[in-house]
Structures are given as C-alpha cells and as structure tokens.
Amino acid sequence: MRNSLIIGGICVALIALGAWLYVHAGPDVRTVGAPTTPAQATATLPAEKSVPFTILTSGTGATEVTARKNYAIYTSDELASFWKKAKGTTAGVPKIDFTKTYVIAVFAGEKPTGGYAISLSGITDAGAARDVSVLITEPGKGCVTTEAKTSPYMFVSVPLMNAPSLSHTDTTERKDCQ
Numbered sequence: 001m002r003n004s005l006i007i008g009g010i011c012v013a014l015i016a017l018g019a020w021l022y023v024h025a026g027p028d029v030r031t032v033g034a035p036t037t038p039a040q041a042t043a044t045l046p047a048e049k050s051v052p053f054t055i056l057t058s059g060t061g062a063t064e065v066t067a068r069k070n071y072a073i074y075t076s077d078e079l080a081s082f083w084k085k086a087k088g089t090t091a092g093v094p095k096i097d098f099t100k101t102y103v104i105a106v107f108a109g110e111k112p113t114g115g116y117a118i119s120l121s122g123i124t125d126a127g128a129a130r131d132v133s134v135l136i137t138e139p140g141k142g143c144v145t146t147e148a149k150t151s152p153y154m155f156v157s158v159p160l161m162n163a164p165s166l167s168h169t170d171t172t173e174r175k176d177c178q
Helices: 002-024 038-044 076-087
Strands: 048-050 054-059 069-073 101-107 117-126 129-139 153-159 165-175
Antiparallel strands (some): 101 153, 117 129
C-alpha cells in the first residue's frame, strides 16, 4: 500500500511539472522542430505560383461526358478522344507539343437548362501540388434560358509540371440577369 502511494505521488508530481513547463516554458519547448520566428515559418512554406494557361476551346454541348469530371491529357490520341467526347467530332483538334505542355479538360456535367458555364479561374503550383480552380456558373433570377439540357466544358493547355499531385477546387456562382 505504501509503495502505491509513493508511485501515485510521483506520477502526480510529474504531471504537475509537465503542466507547469507547458504553460511557463514558452512556445519553443511546445513546438519541437517547428519554426520559431515568422521568417522561418514563411521560409518553410512553399510559395504559391500562378500557372499560365491557354484556352483551346469551350462550349455547352459535350456529347458524351454527362458527369462533373476533370481530365489531364498527355497524348495526341487522348486529346482527339476527349475532343470528340466534347464536340462530337475530331475536326479542329489543335496540335500540342506534349513534351512541353499538356491539356486539362474540365466538364461540368449535364445541366437541366441553358445558362450554365464552366471556366478556370486560375491554376496554381505550391510545392509538389498543382491546383486547378474551377468556376461553375449557374443561371440566376431573371435569366432567360433554353429548356434543352446542356453540358459545359473547357479545354486548356498548361506547361508540364514537376509536381506529382493534381487537385481541383470547385466554386459555384449564380449570376442573376435582372
């Protein structure tokens, strides 16, 4: 019984000491290995860099892609295949130098009426990741739209990336026409 009380007392004392150190020792002790100055903190974060892109085509009548999807296209054959899925034909497929660039195709999916659009509001690289910011526009109050289903798409060419990760961020915006 006496040994249990001694061990319990030591445990309580160590917990109290740890709590005191946490509160009074400062952030350098609590964040082992983390940057301790603002300059060090910003130096360890990868800088976000805007990536230029060229719009190749866009439209509202993708013939074969009816779901919201993004595709990274790295060959002429893939480009011709997706071009046909968007436009219904391979006529007008641009010549792309896939040793220097690749193509990103974004599809909004099937929409119930006209007035929908898809675009890229930006592409950024940060460290080992490339993020594609996709803007989907919906018709709002007062907009006159066709009653036909639409399926918006856009193809852009971008420089090849060294980053192994490709992600996207979707934003939906409703535009009123009043």
